Amino acid sequence: MLGTLLCNPNFKFFTLSHKTYICSKLIIMAGNSYGTLFRITTFGESHGEALGGIIDGCPSGITLDLEAIQLEMSRRKPGQSAIVTQRKEPDDVQFLSGIFEGKTTGTPIGFIIPNTNQKSDDYSHIKDNYRPSHADYVYEKKYGVRDYRGGGRSSARETASRVVGGAIAKQMLPDIKINAYVSSVGPIFLEKPYQDLDFSKTENNPVRCPDEESAVIMEEYIREIRKQGDTVGGTVTCVIQNVPIGLGEPVFDKLHAELGKAMLSINAVKGFEYGSGFCGAKMKGSEHNDLYNSDGTTKTNLSGGIQGGISNGMDIYFRVAFKPVATIMQKQESLDNQGNITEMTGKGRHDPCVVPRAVPIVEAMAAIVLADFYLINKIY
Amino acid sequence: MLGTLLCNPNFKFFTLSHKTYICSKLIIMAGNSYGTLFRITTFGESHGEALGGIIDGCPSGITLDLEAIQLEMSRRKPGQSAIVTQRKEPDDVQFLSGIFEGKTTGTPIGFIIPNTNQKSDDYSHIKDNYRPSHADYVYEKKYGVRDYRGGGRSSARETASRVVGGAIAKQMLPDIKINAYVSSVGPIFLEKPYQDLDFSKTENNPVRCPDEESAVIMEEYIREIRKQGDTVGGTVTCVIQNVPIGLGEPVFDKLHAELGKAMLSINAVKGFEYGSGFCGAKMKGSEHNDLYNSDGTTKTNLSGGIQGGISNGMDIYFRVAFKPVATIMQKQESLDNQGNITEMTGKGRHDPCVVPRAVPIVEAMAAIVLADFYLINKIY
Amino acid sequence: MLGTLLCNPNFKFFTLSHKTYICSKLIIMAGNSYGTLFRITTFGESHGEALGGIIDGCPSGITLDLEAIQLEMSRRKPGQSAIVTQRKEPDDVQFLSGIFEGKTTGTPIGFIIPNTNQKSDDYSHIKDNYRPSHADYVYEKKYGVRDYRGGGRSSARETASRVVGGAIAKQMLPDIKINAYVSSVGPIFLEKPYQDLDFSKTENNPVRCPDEESAVIMEEYIREIRKQGDTVGGTVTCVIQNVPIGLGEPVFDKLHAELGKAMLSINAVKGFEYGSGFCGAKMKGSEHNDLYNSDGTTKTNLSGGIQGGISNGMDIYFRVAFKPVATIMQKQESLDNQGNITEMTGKGRHDPCVVPRAVPIVEAMAAIVLADFYLINKIY
Amino acid sequence: MLGTLLCNPNFKFFTLSHKTYICSKLIIMAGNSYGTLFRITTFGESHGEALGGIIDGCPSGITLDLEAIQLEMSRRKPGQSAIVTQRKEPDDVQFLSGIFEGKTTGTPIGFIIPNTNQKSDDYSHIKDNYRPSHADYVYEKKYGVRDYRGGGRSSARETASRVVGGAIAKQMLPDIKINAYVSSVGPIFLEKPYQDLDFSKTENNPVRCPDEESAVIMEEYIREIRKQGDTVGGTVTCVIQNVPIGLGEPVFDKLHAELGKAMLSINAVKGFEYGSGFCGAKMKGSEHNDLYNSDGTTKTNLSGGIQGGISNGMDIYFRVAFKPVATIMQKQESLDNQGNITEMTGKGRHDPCVVPRAVPIVEAMAAIVLADFYLINKIY
Known part of the structure; x- marks a missing residue:
């Protein structure tokens, strides 16, 4: 099987080195904020009382469309179609501060998303077990203690809070258009360039692929995978239009570097490329350079709308790779905390393919990155 | 030609949208620091008096090997072989603080790298011109003013300072082994997994490919490209071994997210993938999951040494895509600041292929990321 | 009256210059986080649905004493005695994440404090009015919009969240003893040095002055002031004992600089001094220097436990000045948003003197500062 | 003597508690940056090769007056008059980046100040000794290693870099007027309010007191103190005028909290008060409240130009307390690193009174704080 991984010939996927250090006692989790x-x-674990967060830096005087925010939540929530997890979580967001008489006041926006549909006993079987390719083992080794219910903090449920932040960021940036969509599911690729797609069709099918034909094939494939008790990976492509010139802070906080980090911080992401991406590495300069039109636009856009880390006003586009969900409904070996190899079968209600629900998360993180750079520059 | 970009079928590389905003007057560059x-x-421009930087947070009491630092500088410096730029820059680093009687004192390490070989008149022809796929245009639009000599701040010359930081980070983390190498040049790929390579051979050839056979072919190809007055892209692979369990700060500052940002912040980088990467997106969960050995190691390592954003003690490996250098020695259209399309031919001494010199930069940024997470956790 | 301000002879307290700028549209509130x-x-306004916050960086594995946290809340809450505001707010804190089976997990601790006793109509009279020496005017000018109910975000009610953070920081630093107390109320000063006080008596009286005699006089004075419909300022002294050597990050983040900022960020604070403080400015070096004992302790401690910005193991002590509460029950001029001078009398339930309730807030901010430096150094 | 410290009756200046912890090995210095x-x-030690720094975030397009910057350096430099240290250091600043054709480019401004007049052998006597009330002891305990020449990083020489930053901040904020002056030397106080002073006279005398009569008495006193081989403390008052409404970021980054931290981070500072300060703590609300004029200005200004942490357009004024310089030319006990009490007499060329040279440093830090808040708000 591994022989098929032709595009990555320089890796073999088995172990060589491994080193165990004993952790010190004071271990913290430092990375729960994003943006300057x-x-x-x-905050929040998958099976705690509530998830939530604080949005700092939303300008005052913005009339928030709360329904639009809830709509984004619904795009991400479980149970929305037959090809995603069948958990029923309403994912209702409650705002606790920062909004007065319908408008933002410039003060921090606190919000919570109550966890209403926790079935914690679904997870008792993993209390003493480390599921393969999950974060169970590293959380226990790092923190010495672990909320084992549904992955705890490492669960993708945390992304619900990001969607709230992204939905508000989108309303702060009304001119900028952010459209993500599923561009591959397993081996099935959408073969059309984004310019030939109609983004308004993305929400017409449960896969969130704007090309109907491809969507049908992808959906069928996911159903088949689910029947096998298996899961499959995929890619999400995101296109950002109407971006002002000048966003991005070189040298370290280049616009694409920050977009890359934001995407790679989403659960299950394994890769990020923008513009010509990995293909660009095969090309010559004479092929790759984007020649100018006299108005400063470019004839081609292999740069992907970013030059030297700064937006140049052209479309920004990038692609994000998601690995298959680790929880499968087949028998698999796992490790218990006594060092025994045991056998387990996934329980609970999990996604056979994560990319349809990842689409709003990708958009949300893109919006958060842009909002931050927008404020740093305050371009208008 | 563009038809060959099969791995990215969902993009067309030409323009659609473009929007010009007028920038406000107070524009700053915020992203000149990396790490917590x-x-x-x-600081520093390619043709100013000096480059330099400050390293904050290097622990006290470390006996610094200054020769080892200078050696890293030599791996990055121009003029080191026939297939890189023929500029002669010694890139001598001078330390001004933070070291006393050979040891770090815990105080900030200030350093400068004098610019000794500037030929600023090489660049007078671009004073009023925006070279295609360079940062000229966006810097001028964003900042309203631009040091046009050799790219100014946007020049890859800035990475010399990063190599200093990385060399010190490596000395702070003596057990961790970081080895990068060239894994492709244009269409030529090194077809061996990293486990079959001998990293000690990487420095034996000017391409920095540890496989001698591949290195010869790559070098020949780069010479051919240079003869054409053209440039070519490539990829660098990096392998990090002996990493303690527990580095990385989910949810936003996952270890691979920070590594991705660090790599994407290097000039000319277009993509990043770790572990199974984009290939992983094609796979099924049953294929992708890394099963455990009873000692907590895993039988395969598609996770790439990171689970849930935290190192699990297995090898970390990732791949970085570099686009071809934009300055070519062929006639090309450019845009002048009056909105005229003009014709120009690259001058100066530029690299036909950036990846051989990028190898020490990739290692440096990896070391800086690990040093930061190491301190946050202080694992030992 | 102003003639009595002898200790500040170099200020006259009336207006000279004033400049009005028009604010830009994108105004954010950036400073809602404390610590690295x-x-x-x-987050949270005094009359929104809830206050709350997120504590990031609390190490894993700490068994939290939730009753001790609630006890700190009770020290701060309104209505606890006859000399503070008679508002009845239970100030119950609800933890939503970061704690599992009684222990911290290292993940962020999210919490809310519901607002149960809001009487928003108490504030309708200030909707269009800027109360003197309140933040009403600047909030409206800065943000363009204002939650006028009870001061909104500028209300000292926000400090309830700080007390939660401080209570957790205290549990993280069990060896360090932090004791604050009221050292003056208006013109009445506690004339004893802290070394002659028994901190266990601080909670024995509603003033929170550990010297019973002084406490009686202070309490009487506050009752008298309240009868007049007036308010009065005071000072809080804080003593921190058992501090390890080495906390503080010069040059900018000196331990006392951060303590100073933390205290000055509390509502109504006008000054901060540590060690010899303003008195030290009158002294000679030969008087001020702290001579060493052979074990590294010092014979005197005018340094206040901090030298060069770093704790030296001696007691840290500092004094914080609070101005009188601005809301008084007397007729006063105010400004309405049409530029008219109007007359108003304070309504609602306000403190005649803020310092008794400020004691736990001072302790909380001190604990937060120490916890942060402790983690940066991880001294043990 | 200690009996005279009447204004701080709640402290006794001798030791009670002391606790020695053993430091961990990885000790860093985190606080070398200021501002967002x-x-x-x-970076830089007093006797290293050079001091220097990086200014990040200076907007592009500002024509820098380099002479004005050097002038600020001269106000701070040693040897400028008979009442300050007689060390001769030219303190010439060399800019290495960020400026092109006389204008800022928006990129980071790197600069160095070479150390030309180091007499390191002046300090060999303190190599193994901890001077009383210096940072020698805590640096050695914290970092395990110490650059003992002239205080190393803990020397006030570091403030030269701050003056560069402040001088650039001042040029970025041309409308805002920042004037500091000496308001007391030891027991001698300038008894006039700032409104009765002519700031243009501050530089007319070596004390930097704008009141000629007081300046003469202060100067005489300093000469007398120096003859005794002693030193003396003092206070600096700073007045900031023409500040736009809206600077400051509550709740934690209140304008006065940040000003307080900035001042407390200057060497030898023991206290900070703004507006009514410690006097305000003695007052009643009915006395302290600043009533409005119909244009939004206030009739009095006990608030000190800041309400709720945000500038209100009135004059900002504050007072900073400096302790006496610790190095005296009298015999004194010190501690050697073997735990022996020894006797030493100060050598080298030190200031008998630090406040005259502190005036430009106070202004510089104030300018840096304002520039940062200005950019966060971008008010114009």
């Missing part, structure tokens, strides 16, 4: 001026900080 | 506790801040 | 590794972010 | 958007990072 527009900043989201999240 | 181990933190490097750099 | 141990970090609290708060 | 306008950000200065400094």
Whole structure:
């Protein structure tokens, strides 16, 4: 099987080295905030009382469309279609501060998303077990203690808070258009360039692929995978239009570097490329350079709308790779905390393919990154 | 030609949208620091008096091997072989603080790298011109003013300061082994997994490919490209071994997210993938999951040494895509600041292929990321 | 009256210059977080649905004493005695994440404090009015919009969240003893040095002055002031004992600089001094220097336990000045938003003197500062 | 003597508790940067090769007056008059980046100040000795290693870099007027309010007191103190005029909290008060409240130009207390690193009174704080 991984010939996927250190006692989790001026900080475990967060830096005087926010939540929530997890979580967001008489006041926006549909006993079987390719083992080794119910903090449920932040960021940036969609599911690729797609069709099918034909094939494939008790990976492509020139802070905080980090911080992401991406590495300069039109636009856009880390006004586009969900409904070996190899079968209600629900998360993180750079520059 | 970009079928590389905003007057460059506790801040333009930086957070009491630092500088410097730029820059680093009687004192390490070989008149032809796929245009639009000599701040010359920071980070983390190498040049790929390579051979050839056979073919190809007055992209692979369990700060500052940002912040980088990467997106969960051995190691390592954003003690490996250098020695259209399309031919001494010199930069940024997470956790 | 301000002869307290700028549209509130590794972010307005916050960086594995946290809340809450505001707010804190089976998990601790006793109509009279020496005017000018109910975000009610953070920081630092107390109320000063006080008596009286005699006089004075419909300022002294050597990060983040900022960020604070403080400015070096004992302790401690910005193991002590509460029950001029001078009398239930309730807030902020430096150094 | 410290009756200046912890091995110095958007990072020891720093966030397009910067350096430099240290250091600043054709480019401004007049052998006598009330002891305990020449990083020489940053901040904020002056030397106080002073006279005398009569008495006193081989403390008052409404970021980053931290981070500072300060703590609300004029200005200004942490357009004024310089030319006990009490007499060329040279440093730090808040708000 591994022989098919032709595009990555320089790796073999088995172990060589391994080193165990004993952790010190004071271990913290430092990375729960994102952004400098527009900043989201999240909290919450999958099976605690509530998730939530604080959005810092949302300008005052913005009339928030709360329904639009809830709509984004619904795009991410479980149970929305037959090809995603059948958990029923309403994912209702409750705002506790920062909004007065319908408008933002410039003060921090606190919000919670109550956890209403926890079935914690679904997870008792993993209390003493480390599921393969999950974060169970590293959390226990790092923190010495672990909320084992549904992955705890490592669960993708945390992304619900990001969607709230992204929905508000989108309303702060009304001119900028952010459209993500599923561009591959397993081996099935959408073969059309984004310019030939109609983004308004993305929500027409449960896969969130704007090309109907491809969507049908992808959906069928996911159903088949689910029947096998298996899961499959995929890619999400995101296109950002109407971006002002000048966003991005070189040298370290280049616009694409920050977009890359934001995407790679989403659960299950394994890769990020923008513009010509990995293909660009095969090309010559004479092929790759984007020649100018006299108005400063470019004839081609292999740069992906970013040059030297700064937006140049052209479309920004990038692609994000998601691995298959680790929880499968087949028998698999796992490790218990006594060092025994045991056998387990996934329980609970899990996604056979994560990318349809990842689409709003990708958009949300993109919006958060843009909002932050927008404030740093305050371009208008 | 563009038809060959099969791995990215969902993009067409030409323009659609473009929007010009007028920038406000107070425009700053915010992103000149990297890291939280181990933190490097750099300054300097390619043709100013000096580059330099400050390394904050290097622990006290470390006996610094200054020759080892200078050696890393030599791996990055121009003019080191026939297939890189023929500029002669010694890139001597001078330390101004933070070291006393050979040891670090815990105080910030200030350093400068004098610019000795500037030929600023090489660049007078671009004073009023925006070279295609360079940062000229966006810097001028964003900042309203631009040091046009050799790219100014946007020049890859800035990475010399990063190599200083990385060399110190490596000495702070003596057990961790970081080895990068060239894994492709244009269409030529090194077809061996990293486990079959001998990293000690990487420095034996000017391409920095540890496989001699591949290195010869790559070198020949680069010479051919240079003869054409053209440039070519490539990829660098990096392998990190002996990493303690527990580095990485979910949810936003996952270890791979920070590594991704660090790599994407290097000039000319277009993509990043770790572990199974984009290939992983094609796979099924039953294929992708890394089963455990009873000692907590895993039988395969598609996770790439990171689970849930935290190192699990297995090898970390990732791949970085570099686009071809934009300055080519062929006639090309450019845009002048009056809105005229003009014709120009690259001057100066540029690299036909950036990846051989990028190898030490990739290692440096990896070391800086690890040093920072190491301090946040202080695992030992 | 102003003639009595002898200790500040170089100020006259009336207006000279004033400049009005028009604010830009994108105004954010950036400062809702405190700390680098141990970090609290708060949200909430006095009359919104809830206050709350997120504590980031609390190490894993700490068994939290929730009753001790609630006890700190009770020290701060309104209505606890006859000399503070008679508002009845239970100030019950609800934890939503970061704690599992009684222990911290290292993940962010999210919490809310519901607002149960809001009487928003108490504030309708200030909707269009700017109360003197309140934040009404600047909030409206800065943000363009204002939650006028009870001061909104500028209300000292926000400090409830800080007390939660401080209570957790205290449990993280069990060896360090932090004791604050009221050292003056208006013109009445506690004339004893802290070394002659028994801190266990601080909670024995509603003033929170550990000297019974002084406490009686202070309490009587506050009752008298309240009868007049007036308010009065005071000072809080804080003593921190058992501090390890080495906390503090010069040059900018000196331990006392951060303590100073933390105290000055509390509502109504006008000054901060530590060690010899303003008195030290009158002294000679030969008087002020703290001579060593052979074990590294010092014979005197005018340094206040901090030298060069770093704790030296001696007691840290400092004094914080609070101005009188601005809301008084007497007729006063105010300004309405049409530029008319109007007359108003304070309504609602306000404190005649803020310092008794400020004691736990001072302790909380001190604990947060120490916890952060402790983690940065991880001294043990 | 200690009996005279009447204004601080609640402290006794001798030791009670002391606790020695053993430091861990990885000790870093984290606090070498100040500011969020306008950000200065400094490096350098008093007797290393050079001091220097990086100014991040200075907007592009500002024509820098380099002579004005050097003039500020001259106000701070040693040897400028008979009442300050007689060390001769030219303190010439060399800019290495960020300026092109006389204008800022928006990129980081790197600079160095070479150390030309180091007499390191002046300090060999303190190699194994901890001078009383210096940072020698805590640096050695914290970092395990110490650059003992002239205080190393803990020397006030580091403030030269701050003056560079402040001088640039001042040029970025041309409308805002920042004037500091000496308001007391030891027991001698300038008895006039700032409104009765002519700031243009501050530089007319070596004390930097704008009141000629007081300046003469202060100067005489300092000469007398120096003859005794002693030193003396003092206070600096700072007045900031023409501040736009709206600077400051509550709740934690209140304008006065940040000003307080900035001042307390200057060497030898023991206290900070703004507006009514410690006097305000004695007052009643009916006395303290600043009533409005119909244009939004206030009739009095006990608030000190800041309400709720936000500038209200009135004059900002504050007072900073400096302790006496610890190095005296009298015999004194010190501690050697073997735990022996020894006797030593100060050598080298030190200031008998630090406040005259502190005036430009206070102004510089104030300017840096304002520049940062200005950019965060971008008010114009």
